[in-house]
Amino acid sequence: MAATLVDLLISARWIIPIIPRGKVFEDCTVVIDQGKIVALLPTIEATRKYNGQEHTHLEQHVLLPGLVNAHGHAAMTLLRGYADDLPLHTWLEKHIWPTEAQWISSDFVRDGTELAIAEMLRSGTTCFSDMYFFPDTVAETVNHTGIRSQIAFPVFDFPSAWGRGPEDYIHKGLQLHDDHKDRDLIRIAFGPHAPYSLSTEPMEKIATYAEELDACIQIHLHETEQEIADHISAHGNRPIERLVDIGLMSPLTQCVHMTQINDQDIATLVEHNANVVHCPNSNLKLASGFSPIAEFLNNGINVALGTDGAASNNSLNMFNEINTAALVAKAVAGNASTMNAHEALEMATINGAKAMGWDDHIGSIEAGKSADIIAVSMGAIESEPLYNLPSQLVYTHAGSQVSHAWVNGTALMVDRQLQTLNEHEILTKTRQWQKQLSS
Amino acid sequence: MAATLVDLLISARWIIPIIPRGKVFEDCTVVIDQGKIVALLPTIEATRKYNGQEHTHLEQHVLLPGLVNAHGHAAMTLLRGYADDLPLHTWLEKHIWPTEAQWISSDFVRDGTELAIAEMLRSGTTCFSDMYFFPDTVAETVNHTGIRSQIAFPVFDFPSAWGRGPEDYIHKGLQLHDDHKDRDLIRIAFGPHAPYSLSTEPMEKIATYAEELDACIQIHLHETEQEIADHISAHGNRPIERLVDIGLMSPLTQCVHMTQINDQDIATLVEHNANVVHCPNSNLKLASGFSPIAEFLNNGINVALGTDGAASNNSLNMFNEINTAALVAKAVAGNASTMNAHEALEMATINGAKAMGWDDHIGSIEAGKSADIIAVSMGAIESEPLYNLPSQLVYTHAGSQVSHAWVNGTALMVDRQLQTLNEHEILTKTRQWQKQLSS
Numbered sequence: 001m002a003a004t005l006v007d008l009l010i011s012a013r014w015i016i017p018i019i020p021r022g023k024v025f026e027d028c029t030v031v032i033d034q035g036k037i038v039a040l041l042p043t044i045e046a047t048r049k050y051n052g053q054e055h056t057h058l059e060q061h062v063l064l065p066g067l068v069n070a071h072g073h074a075a076m077t078l079l080r081g082y083a084d085d086l087p088l089h090t091w092l093e094k095h096i097w098p099t100e101a102q103w104i105s106s107d108f109v110r111d112g113t114e115l116a117i118a119e120m121l122r123s124g125t126t127c128f129s130d131m132y133f134f135p136d137t138v139a140e141t142v143n144h145t146g147i148r149s150q151i152a153f154p155v156f157d158f159p160s161a162w163g164r165g166p167e168d169y170i171h172k173g174l175q176l177h178d179d180h181k182d183r184d185l186i187r188i189a190f191g192p193h194a195p196y197s198l199s200t201e202p203m204e205k206i207a208t209y210a211e212e213l214d215a216c217i218q219i220h221l222h223e224t225e226q227e228i229a230d231h232i233s234a235h236g237n238r239p240i241e242r243l244v245d246i247g248l249m250s251p252l253t254q255c256v257h258m259t260q261i262n263d264q265d266i267a268t269l270v271e272h273n274a275n276v277v278h279c280p281n282s283n284l285k286l287a288s289g290f291s292p293i294a295e296f297l298n299n300g301i302n303v304a305l306g307t308d309g310a311a312s313n314n315s316l317n318m319f320n321e322i323n324t325a326a327l328v329a330k331a332v333a334g335n336a337s338t339m340n341a342h343e344a345l346e347m348a349t350i351n352g353a354k355a356m357g358w359d360d361h362i363g364s365i366e367a368g369k370s371a372d373i374i375a376v377s378m379g380a381i382e383s384e385p386l387y388n389l390p391s392q393l394v395y396t397h398a399g400s401q402v403s404h405a406w407v408n409g410t411a412l413m414v415d416r417q418l419q420t421l422n423e424h425e426i427l428t429k430t431r432q433w434q435k436q437l438s439s
Numbered sequence: 440m441a442a443t444l445v446d447l448l449i450s451a452r453w454i455i456p457i458i459p460r461g462k463v464f465e466d467c468t469v470v471i472d473q474g475k476i477v478a479l480l481p482t483i484e485a486t487r488k489y490n491g492q493e494h495t496h497l498e499q500h501v502l503l504p505g506l507v508n509a510h511g512h513a514a515m516t517l518l519r520g521y522a523d524d525l526p527l528h529t530w531l532e533k534h535i536w537p538t539e540a541q542w543i544s545s546d547f548v549r550d551g552t553e554l555a556i557a558e559m560l561r562s563g564t565t566c567f568s569d570m571y572f573f574p575d576t577v578a579e580t581v582n583h584t585g586i587r588s589q590i591a592f593p594v595f596d597f598p599s600a601w602g603r604g605p606e607d608y609i610h611k612g613l614q615l616h617d618d619h620k621d622r623d624l625i626r627i628a629f630g631p632h633a634p635y636s637l638s639t640e641p642m643e644k645i646a647t648y649a650e651e652l653d654a655c656i657q658i659h660l661h662e663t664e665q666e667i668a669d670h671i672s673a674h675g676n677r678p679i680e681r682l683v684d685i686g687l688m689s690p691l692t693q694c695v696h697m698t699q700i701n702d703q704d705i706a707t708l709v710e711h712n713a714n715v716v717h718c719p720n721s722n723l724k725l726a727s728g729f730s731p732i733a734e735f736l737n738n739g740i741n742v743a744l745g746t747d748g749a750a751s752n753n754s755l756n757m758f759n760e761i762n763t764a765a766l767v768a769k770a771v772a773g774n775a776s777t778m779n780a781h782e783a784l785e786m787a788t789i790n791g792a793k794a795m796g797w798d799d800h801i802g803s804i805e806a807g808k809s810a811d812i813i814a815v816s817m818g819a820i821e822s823e824p825l826y827n828l829p830s831q832l833v834y835t836h837a838g839s840q841v842s843h844a845w846v847n848g849t850a851l852m853v854d855r856q857l858q859t860l861n862e863h864e865i866l867t868k869t870r871q872w873q874k875q876l877s878s
Contacts, residue, residue, distance in 0.1 A: 080823070081830040085769075085779040118820045284766035285834070287775040314834040315821065323759075324766070327723035330524075336726040340524040381557045382754065384519070384866055385873035391520040395724070395753040400839040427823055434824035 006033040008409055009052035011043045012375060014062040014389055018349050019364035022342050024389050030063060032371040035408035039367050058404070060379040062389060064345070065364050066126025066148075066372040066405060067318040068352025071218070071256045071277045071306025073132045075104075075112030077119065078433045079311040088224055088286040096311060100133075103437060104161045109134040111429045113141040116316055118421050121147065123317035123399035124374040126407045127352070127362060129254070129277075129306065131191040131218060133162040136176055139186055145420045146412050148372060150356045151176070152191030152218040155206065157199055166202035170209070177213060184370075184408065187356065189216035192248070195239040196227055200246060207247040216252045216356055218277070219243070222265065223257035224288045240268050249274050254355050256306065257282075258296075259289030266292075266299055275302045275355035278347070280324040281315070282308035293325070294333035297343070304352040319399030322348050326394050341390035371409035377401045445472040447848055448491035450482045451814065453501040453828055457788050458803035461781050463828050469502060471810040474847035478806050497843070499818040501828060503784070504803050505565025505587075505811040505844060506757040507791025510657070510695045510716045510745025512571045514543075514551030516558065517872045518750040527663055527725040535750060539572075542876060543600045548573040550868045552580040555755055557860050560586065562756035562838035563813040565846045566791070566801060568693075568716075568745065570630040570657060572601040575615055578625055584859045585851050587811060589795045590615070591630030591657040594645065596638055605641035609648070616652060623809075623847065626655070626795065631687070633659035634678035635666055639685060646686040655691045655795055657716070658682070661704065662696035663727045679707050688713050693794050695745065696721075697735075698728030705731075705738055714741045714794035717786070719763040720754070721747035732764070733772035736782070743791040758838030761787050765833050780829035810848035816840045 011029040017040060029046035031038040039046065076096075083095035109132060120128055127148040130138050135153040142149040153173035155166050163169045177188040190206045192198045210217050221239055222228060231239045243249050249272035256277040258265075269276065278291050296303050305325055307316045322344050329339040339347075353363025362372045376398050383392055383401070392398065405413040412419050450468040456479060468485035470478040478485065515535075522534035548571060559567055566587040569577050574592040581588040592612035594605050602608045616627040629645045631637045649656050660678055661667060670678045682688050688711035695716040697704075708715065717730050735742050744764055746755045761783050768778040778786075792802025801811045815837050822831055822840070831837065844852040851858050 078824060081825070081827040081834070084827060084830045084834065085776050087775040091775070115820065115823070122820060281766060284770040285775065287769040287773050287777070289773075290770060314830065315836060317821070317836065320762075320836055324763070327720060327763070328767075330726040331723040331729060334726050334728075336526040336530070336724065337524050338726070379866075381554065381561060381862060381865065382756070384554070384869045385517060385876075386520070387873065387877065388520040388523060391523045391753065395520070395523065397754060397756065397759055397836060397838075399836075423820060426820065427818075430823045434826065437824075438826065 003049060003051040005051050005053070006031055006038060007053050008032040009046060009050060009055040010058065010063060010373065011046070011055065012058040012061050012063045015040065015365060016062060016064050016345065016390060017365040018065055018346060019366055030365060030371070030373060032409045035371055037365060037367050037369050037371050040365055058375050061375040061377050061403060062393070063365065064374050064376065065349045065362065066374050066407065067124045067348045068304065068363060069120060069125045069128040069307055069316065069318050070254065070304035070352040070355055071129055071279055071308055072116070072316065073309035074116035074128065074130050074138065075109040075132050076309035076311045077116040077316065078108065078112040078430065078437070080314045082311055082437070084314070088288055089226065091286065091312070099437065104133050106134045106137045108433065109137045110141055111433060113138050114145070114421060115426050115430050116310070117141065117145050117147050118418060118423060118426050119316045121405050121413050121418060122402065122416065123319060124376065124402040124405065125316070125318050126372045126374060126405055129218060129356065133160055135173070139176065139180060142186055146185070146407055146410055148185045148362065148407055150187045150189050150216065152189040154191045154193055155202055156193045156197045166198065170202060170205060174209065177215060187216070187358065189218055192217065192219050194220035195231060195242060200242070203246045203248055210252055216254060217248060218254040218256060219248070220257055221255040222260040225260055228260050238265065240265050244268060244272070252357065254304070257288065259283050259291045261292050266295060269301050270299050275304060277304045277306045277355060278325060279306045279308040280328050281321055282312045284324070284328070286312055290328065290332045292332065293329040294335065294338045297339070302351055302354050303347055304355040305347045317399040318348050319393070319397055322394055323397055341388070341394040344394045345390055371406055373406045374402055375404035377403045442488060442490040444490050444492070445470055445477060446492050447471040448485060448489060448494040449497065449502060449812065450485070450494065451497040451500050451502045454479065454804060455501060455503050455784065455829060456804040457504055457785060458805055469804060469810070469812060471848045474810055474849070476804060476806050476808050476810050479804055497814050500814040500816050500842060501832070502804065503813050503815065504788045504801065505813050505846065506563045506787045507743065507802060508559060508564045508567040508746055508755065508757050509693065509743035509791040509794055510568055510718055510747055511555070511755065512748035513555035513567065513569050513577065514548040514571050515748035515750045516555040516755065517547065517551040517869065517876070519753045521750055521876070523753070527727055528665065530725065530751070538876065543572050545573045545576045547872065548576045549580055550872060552577050553584070553860060554865050554869050555749065556580065556584050556586050557857055557862060557865050558755045560844050560852050560857060561841065561855065562758060563815065563841040563844065564755070564757050565811045565813060565844055568657060568795065572599055574612070578615065578619060581625055585624070585846055585849055587624045587801065587846055589626045589628050589655065591628040591655070593630045593632055594641055595632045595636045605637065609641060609644060613648065616654060626797065628655035628657055631656065631658050634670060634681060639681070642685045642687055649691055655693060656687060657693040657695060658687070659696055660694040661699040664699055667699050677704065679704050683707060683711070691796065693743070696727065698722050698730045700731050705734060708740050709738050714743060716743045716745045716794060717764060718745045718747040719767050720760055721751045723763070723767070725751055729767065729771045731771065732768040733774065733777045736778070741790055741793050742786055743794040744786045756838040757787050758832070758836055761833055762836055780827070780833040783833045784829055810845055812845045813841055814843035816842045
């Protein structure tokens with residue numbers, strides 16, 4: 001029987017497919033054609049059955065589904081380290097917002113997003129959620145770099161360089177949704193910024209439109225104690241309760257941060273089958289609080305993982321986020337068995353895909369899914385000895401060992417060389433912005 | 440006036456000397472002769488006054504004093520990932536101790552310590568504290584690699600491959616101290632393992648000898664809630680109170696972990712001017728608890744930083760430890776200004792030196808101190824833009840960007856190439872041990 005010709009074979013020493021749960025395959029090959037995973041087989045069998053136009057051999061590497069960074073503000077990478085060691089509201093109101101008011105433009109967003117995508121690919125992220133001004137520019141940038149993205153267009157009460165106010169933001173966002181409804185790599189979501197920055201009426205509109213379009217909603221929620229206290233003063237209830245009244249809590253909803261949680265909040269999340277996006281490094285750095293991850297998981301709530309923007313992290317490396325998430329979940333629960341290494345990897349892959357309603361396409365290495373895959377090199381001093389591969393990935397900060405990244409079967413990084421982005425140009429532009437913003 | 444001939448000039452784009460506090464120098468040069476720092480000057484001035492036998496130019500790098508890893512068990516790097524996601528006592532009693540009982544030998548310690556030193560140098564540590572069996576083998580290994588070390592010989596109630604019991608351990612340790620009393624790179628300290636693993640009588644002996652020899656004492660202390668509860672049941676007081684009674688609390692004492700702390704414990708630390716060694720990643724991973732770092736700092740207690748062993752971390756990268764320490768201190772204190780980036784760098788340098796009584800020699804880049812220096816390359820995507828250098832080092836996991844390391848002016852790593860260790864041989868031996876331990 002003749003071998004079937006396909007676009008690409010990737011043979012690796014190890015594969016962690018994420019589904020089935022907890023598995024590590026050795027000496028297997030991912031068979032890829034027309035951007036999709038055709039099969040995952042022992043290499044001996046794969047090479048008998050398939051011929052690849054291209055065949056990549058990775059002898060000391062592990063393949064994983066590309067990581068899903070479920071919350072961020074990509075362009076803010078140009079503000080990495082701009083204002084550190086400050087509490088959330090001082091940081092936002094005295095530093096970030098005034099700087100943004102002065103500098104944000106489509107150019108800023110394009111250059112910042114390119115820098116972010118370069119950093120994300122270099123650390124294994126192949127799909128990211130974004131919430132920032134000029135989401136049309138983000139979409140263009142995503143398109144030409146070939147990465148995958150959920151772009152949540154932002155809606156606030158206040159005007160910005162991108163729009164005049166809530167109505168204008170929603171109008172522009174709906175147009176953007178329409179422009180991208182047939183794009184494979186981009187999904188447009190609604191980004192009502194937060195209960196403290198957006199009024200009830202536009203949130204009600206968003207709830208209606210999102211349901212109609214079956215589009216996701218991402219919102220900053222229960223990030224700090226102050227947010228809860230202010231909301232109770234102003235509205236007489238907790239933010240999540242108002243969202244329920246508005247009709248904004250559903251399986252399409254991605255609740256970002258969620259550090260201030262009581263039993264009723266958990267029940268609400270369960271009842272509405274809403275998703276949590278956990279951003280542990282940002283929550284720690286801004287001293288926002290500790291998210292009760294064990295309780296979320298024990299209640300069957302889907303928890304995805306995000307880096308937040310580089311201005312409050314200061315890194316977009318999802319392996320660092322995985323590490324912090326796993327460590328802090330244990331300490332908060334007082335139980336070292338909480339969030340084991342496999343669960344931590346799921347949070348950064350399939351759970352992110354689920355939160356975005358994209359788990360039929362990405363989040364695991366399975367036949368039928370898109371070939372969004374990364375390779376991590378395991379041969380260095382820092383990774384040896386190697387008793388337990390998932391453990392090594394989660395607890396040793398493996399981000400700088402990511403060697404390859406593919407999206408839809410297209411190589412976006414090969415041996416740490418980006419294929420669709422020019423690092424030198426990105427650095428030059430970044431330094432120009434730095435000069436301007438420091439002046 | 441003719442220029443003075445010296446051994447080495449290191450010119451760098453930036454230098455963070457740690458002392459004076461909070462400074463970042465640009466375009467300066469460290470002048471080194473006979474292992475000591477002679478001067479730190481603007482490069483223009485340095486090159487007019489001094490001629491280096493060797494002159495290293497680092498144009499996109501920052502120089503820092505070599506990092507001080509104040510607590511670890513180097514040879515346990517051979518057990519990296521051997522047993523994860525388990526609570527401390529299960530992990531120790533069911534996994535680590537039985538494995539050690541079966542496998543520990545001088546060979547194991549030599550090979551594991553070499554692996555650890557390679558990893559530490561590659562991530563910027565030039566001085567580490569060790570507490571493990573066969574400290575004589577550790578000393579030999581430290582010697583031939585040229586790194587600096589405080590070797591705390593362990594004392595437990597139970598026998599091991601290295602000795603028959605407390606008396607034998609103390610006897611061997613005193614001999615070791617005597618053998619190394621004139622060594623520049625090695626200081627021998629006392630390592631009474633913990634209040635739960637060593638009886639009162641040998642601890643009293645250690646207190647007497649340590650005072651006599653002016654040698655440091657390192658002890659695991661107040662690591663878990665269970666330790667405190669068990670101690671109260673057995674002795675009627677908290678572990679630190681028994682140490683006071685024994686005479687073991689002094690400025691020579693390094694109290695490792697200290698996650699279970701009340702006001703009286705703080706007062707005791709202050710009264711005896713004892714040091715805390717904080718190991719945040721290990722404490723989180725074993726769910727031991729949160730150390731109240733802000734309270735320690737507010738009370739003027741010296742807090743050093745350690746990775747603990749790779750079996751409970753699973754990395755010896757001090758930049759990861761710095762990051763976790765800074766982030767978690769903020770969240771625990773509920774204050775994002777707690778432990779700013781400069782304080783985090785101090786904890787990993789001068790505070791570690793102080794804890795070991797070595798701050799007259801190391802911990803900062805100052806004239807008269809030993810030339811223990813590292814260079815970190817800042818040119819990559821992950822480090823840009825660069826508004827705030829200390830912030831970038833603390834919050835972006837810069838460990839893999841460490842390019843050079845010198846101890847006493849001798850280069851131990853140049854452009855990430857280790858000079859006194861063979862990485863290939865280390866990896867081969869590591870994999871042999873892995874096979875044996877997995878069989």
